[in-house]
Amino acid sequence: MSWNKKQAANRKKKIQKRREQKLCTNCGGNTKGLSLCDRCNEIKNERQRASRAKRNEAGVCPACGKPLAIGRNRCQYCYDRKKKANERYREKNK
Numbered sequence: 001m002s003w004n005k006k007q008a009a010n011r012k013k014k015i016q017k018r019r020e021q022k023l024c025t026n027c028g029g030n031t032k033g034l035s036l037c038d039r040c041n042e043i044k045n046e047r048q049r050a051s052r053a054k055r056n057e058a059g060v061c062p063a064c065g066k067p068l069a070i071g072r073n074r075c076q077y078c079y080d081r082k083k084k085a086n087e088r089y090r091e092k093n094k
């Protein structure tokens, strides 16, 4: 096993352990039953907001950065995916 693979496997194990112990998967701190602590969650949200804002400004899909489908606020792929997810959801809640 290469060093990188070994490292990745170790990280995965560590994250799994944290998940089992209901600790933050990023820093190992205490959470309220979520996968991230307040601080890491805040950082993640902030990052997501920033990248979404950047993509909005660039006029590309906010979820994946691909060009937008005509008349949509996301790309064709994400639009189809969302539509399918919605249909599944409706199917389940009939």
Ligand SMILES: [Zn+2]
Residues within 6 Å of the ligand: 024, 025, 026, 027, 028, 029, 036, 037, 038, 039, 040, 041
């Ligand atoms: Zn954390």
Ligand SMILES: [Zn+2]
Residues within 6 Å of the ligand: 061, 062, 063, 064, 065, 066, 074, 075, 076, 077, 078, 079
């Ligand atoms: Zn997309």
